[in-house]
Amino acid sequence: MNANLKDVARDIRCDVIEMIGRLGVGHIGGCLSVVELISVLYFEAMRIDPKNPKMEGRDRFICSKGHAGPTVYAALAKKGYFERERLWTLNQGGTRLPSHCNMVLTPGIDMTTGSLGQGFSCAVGAALGAKLSRDGARVYTLVGDGECQEGQIWEAAMFAAAKKLDNLIGFVDANRLQIDGTVEEVNRVEPLTDKWAAFGWRVIDVPRGNDVEAVSAAVKQAQANLGSGQPTIVILRTVKGCGMKWAEDLGAANHNTAVPKEEAEAALRALREEA
Amino acid sequence: MQMREMYARELGRLMERDPKILLLDADLGKASGTLGLRKQFPDRIFDCGVAEQNMASIAAGLASYGFKPWIESFAPFASRRICDQIAISICYPGLNVKILGTDPGIAAELNGATHMTMEDVGVLRSIPGIVIFEPVDEYQLQAAMPALDAYEGPVYIRMARGQQPVVFGEDYQFDLFKADCLRPGTDLTICVSGLLTRDALDAAAELEAEGISCEVINVHTIKPMDREAVVASARKTGAVLTAENHNVVGGLHAAVLEALARERIPVSAVGVEDRFGEVGKLPYLKPALGLTKEHILEAAREAVRTK
Numbered sequence: 323m324n325a326n327l328k329d330v331a332r333d334i335r336c337d338v339i340e341m342i343g344r345l346g347v348g349h350i351g352g353c354l355s356v357v358e359l360i361s362v363l364y365f366e367a368m369r370i371d372p373k374n375p376k377m378e379g380r381d382r383f384i385c386s387k388g389h390a391g392p393t394v395y396a397a398l399a400k401k402g403y404f405e406r407e408r409l410w411t412l413n414q415g416g417t418r419l420p421s422h423c424n425m426v427l428t429p430g431i432d433m434t435t436g437s438l439g440q441g442f443s444c445a446v447g448a449a450l451g452a453k454l455s456r457d458g459a460r461v462y463t464l465v466g467d468g469e470c471q472e473g474q475i476w477e478a479a480m481f482a483a484a485k486k487l488d489n490l491i492g493f494v495d496a497n498r499l500q501i502d503g504t505v506e507e508v509n510r511v512e513p514l515t516d517k518w519a520a521f522g523w524r525v526i527d528v529p530r531g532n533d534v535e536a537v538s539a540a541v542k543q544a545q546a547n548l549g550s551g552q553p554t555i556v557i558l559r560t561v562k563g564c565g566m567k568w569a570e571d572l573g574a575a576n577h578n579t580a581v582p583k584e585e586a587e588a589a590l591r592a593l594r595e596e597a
Numbered sequence: 598m599q600m601r602e603m604y605a606r607e608l609g610r611l612m613e614r615d616p617k618i619l620l621l622d623a624d625l626g627k628a629s630g631t632l633g634l635r636k637q638f639p640d641r642i643f644d645c646g647v648a649e650q651n652m653a654s655i656a657a658g659l660a661s662y663g664f665k666p667w668i669e670s671f672a673p674f675a676s677r678r679i680c681d682q683i684a685i686s687i688c689y690p691g692l693n694v695k696i697l698g699t700d701p702g703i704a705a706e707l708n709g710a711t712h713m714t715m716e717d718v719g720v721l722r723s724i725p726g727i728v729i730f731e732p733v734d735e736y737q738l739q740a741a742m743p744a745l746d747a748y749e750g751p752v753y754i755r756m757a758r759g760q761q762p763v764v765f766g767e768d769y770q771f772d773l774f775k776a777d778c779l780r781p782g783t784d785l786t787i788c789v790s791g792l793l794t795r796d797a798l799d800a801a802a803e804l805e806a807e808g809i810s811c812e813v814i815n816v817h818t819i820k821p822m823d824r825e826a827v828v829a830s831a832r833k834t835g836a837v838l839t840a841e842n843h844n845v846v847g848g849l850h851a852a853v854l855e856a857l858a859r860e861r862i863p864v865s866a867v868g869v870e871d872r873f874g875e876v877g878k879l880p881y882l883k884p885a886l887g888l889t890k891e892h893i894l895e896a897a898r899e900a901v902r903t904k
Contacts (some may be wrong), residue, residue: 384658425661425690433661434690437681440654444686447658454619454640455662474682477651485643 327534329597330400331361335565336593337396341412343586348413349421350390350569351562351576355497356390356464359536359558363462364397367541372402375429379457382432382448386441387466387495389578395419395428403430439472441465442492446478449490449553460548464493468500470511476521482553483522490522490553491544496531497562497587499574514557524554531558532565565593601630601699601758607742608667612641616858618746619666621656623649629669629699629815630758649674653682660692665746672755672888676717680724683754687751688726690806695745696753702842703874703882704757704792706839713874714755719847721753722820729820730773731791734761737817740771748773755791756791761793764815774831776823778830782812784901786830787836787893788853790816792842793867796890800897803890809901819849831862836904837895840867842888865900866890 324507335357342348364370368381392412399406404418411417418427422436432448435441445463452459465475482490493513502508504515511517515525524547530536544554562576563569565591569576608631612618620642626632635642645652649670656666669675675698676683687694698717705712721727730745730752732738738756745752764779779794780801789797795813801811812830816822831837835858841849845868854864869886883889 333608433658434685439650440657440682440686443651443654443682444658444661446651447655447660448662449658450643450655451659451662451664454664474650474654477645477648478655481645481648481651481655 323536325366326330327361327392327538331358331534332392332593333400334361334396336590337399337409339390339566339586339589341396341409342581343583344410345413345596346583347580348564348579349393349578351473352387352495352497353390353393353464354564354566354569355532355560355562356393356495357565358391358532358537359464359493361534362399362541363425366538367545368462372430375403379459381459382445382461384435384441384445384448384461384463385423386435386445386463387438387469388435388441390464391419391421391423394423394431398428398430411480421561438466438469439474442475443478445490446482446487449482450485452489454485459489461490462493463490464495467496467498467505467511467514469496470494470514471509472482479518479521479523486551487553488548488550492553492555494555494557495560496557497560499577501561501574501577518555522552524550524552526554526556528556528558531560599630599758599760599899600732600735600738600756603738604697604756605630605634607739609637611742612638615665617663617665617849619643619659619664621645621652621666621668623647623652623670623674625670628671628758628821629697631669633893639644643845648680650682650768654686654895656694657686657690657692660694667695667697668708669697671701672701672714672717673712674713676753677720680720683721683723683727683751687703688724691726691750693749694751696751698753698755699758701755701757702869703886703888704793704842705874705880706878706882707876709876710874715844715869715874716818716847717755718843718849719851722847722852728773728818729755730818731755732817733791733794734765736763736765736767736769737771740769741773744771744773757819761792764794764798772817772869774821774823775824776824777815777817779786779815780811780813782810782834784810784834785812785836785897787811787813787838787840787897788816788827788832788849789840790819790849793840793888793893797840797893800890800893803894804897809897811897816849819852822852822856827853827856828860831857831860835862836900837862837864838867838893838900839864840893844869844871846871863904865896867896
């Protein structure tokens with residue numbers, strides 16, 4: 323593992339808390355649960371060029387849970403796609419960083435997402451496009467566990483396996499929470515590993531989905547499956563709001579919530595002290 | 598020639614010329630007439646199975662990759678069923694996806710109300726950035742296919758599959774964004790699309806004998822509608838009648854009303870009166886749903902009498 327990944331993840335986590343903290347409201351829980359994944363993808367796994375965001379043959383990342391946009395933006399700024407100062411424009415009128423990912427507005431964003439389930443199909447389409455282009459690109463995509471309640475996810479899962487899209491690596495942010503309660507209470511999606519396996523995917527289950535080393539190892543394991551004739555899904559068992567105790571303690575209420583300034587500041591202090 | 602035969606033939610020609618063009622369908626390749634193309638382009642045609650939503654978003658992903666995908670299904674499943682995918686996966690990012698919806702409105706005949714889109718234009722017309730095109734006959738479709746391909750952005754094509762009464766000829770010059778004046782007139786403007794175009798022309802000929810001069814405009818592109826042509830004709834004749842194989846709510850009638858809102862010109866309608874369809878063949882369905890030449894004649898006489 324890249325020795326700096328832990329630092330990268332901490333910086334991204336801090337920037338996400340600061341972005342949403344300055345605004346006072348946002349999808350804090352589902353942004354923080356995927357910090358480690360986004361760090362590994364952008365700083366270790368993906369072949370991309372911040373100076374050439376539309377580079378042919380680049381790897382794609384499609385954030386189907388579009389509300390995790392702020393985490394992606396923090397990674398893009400850190401990679402140099404745009405200046406860090408732009409992060410503080412999140413969701414301000416006229417911003418190029420809207421709450422949900424937008425491929426037209428933001429350099430480095432590969433697909434517009436926000437209507438759950440659709441981005442995953444778009445990623446399947448991009449993976450098919452990469453196959454047809456024979457450019458060797460890999461497509462990474464992220465869905466939420468609540469998002470797995472969308473029927474379209476399973477339409478796309480079926481198609482990707484049937485068409486042997488082995489250049490596609492999916493991730494499920496299994497943080498076990500959704501807006502109205504636990505995923506288990508609202509509409510159970512488990513057993514996720516069995517479901518994805520039944521749909522013809524290779525499944526990697528990561529019990530510590532917020533451990534950057536574990537995520538890095540899982541991504542490498544998934545990459546080893548590239549070209550095998552089978553798409554891969556990595557189930558990341560994460561904590562919604564991870565790394566910000568106040569948000570973690572809110573439970574399901576941390577999906578899209580007001581974030582008091584003092585809580586954001588306290589979280590940032592704690593994270594910086596840890597460093 | 599059947600419309601679907603012309604569509605498949607012309608799409609095949611475009612695919613021969615441009616390797617970026619792909620075709621996706623949802624278990625209706627046979628119904629759309631494109632099954633034969635699969636032999637010719639085995640690596641560029643994908644059957645998504647009965648999963649239209651996935652098909653629409655996959656097309657968006659392919660378009661984001663620089664491909665030019667066409668997707669096809671029956672009109673209800675290519676419009677209302679995938680409305681959000683069309684809006685968010687395709688139109689919001691402005692991706693170049695062509696959407697073919699077959700057998701709109703009463704053209705669905707024996708498939709009945711579940712397969713009859715009286716509302717596809719209404720549903721899609723309110724989505725920013727989409728173009729909505731409805732061909733009248735095989736010649737108009739033939740002329741339109743290269744223009745549809747050349748246009749970089751989302752287009753919905755509502756096309757009957759079977760043979761349609763012929764209105765245009767081989768020499769027809771097509772402009773996607775210009776309505777076609779099929780017959781000049783002075784007393785009434787008839788704005789018509791698709792299935793009712795032949796009926797409107799036949800009605801206009803009969804009305805001429807009664808001393809009513811009708812200008813017939815084929816609004817093949819309902820969005821963005823050629824407002825200039827419609828408004829200019831309406832100002833000239835002082836009365837407008839719309840005729841469409843669609844609900845009078847949300848479709849061509851609504852588009853014309855919107856264009857004429859500031860004109861103080863009366864606009865009446867022949868169309869489906871805000872109801873669902875039913876099973877039957879066209880000779881039953883047309884009178885049952887008020888979509889005949891006689892309905893156009895009656896509405897035209899009334900429009901001129903009361904203007």
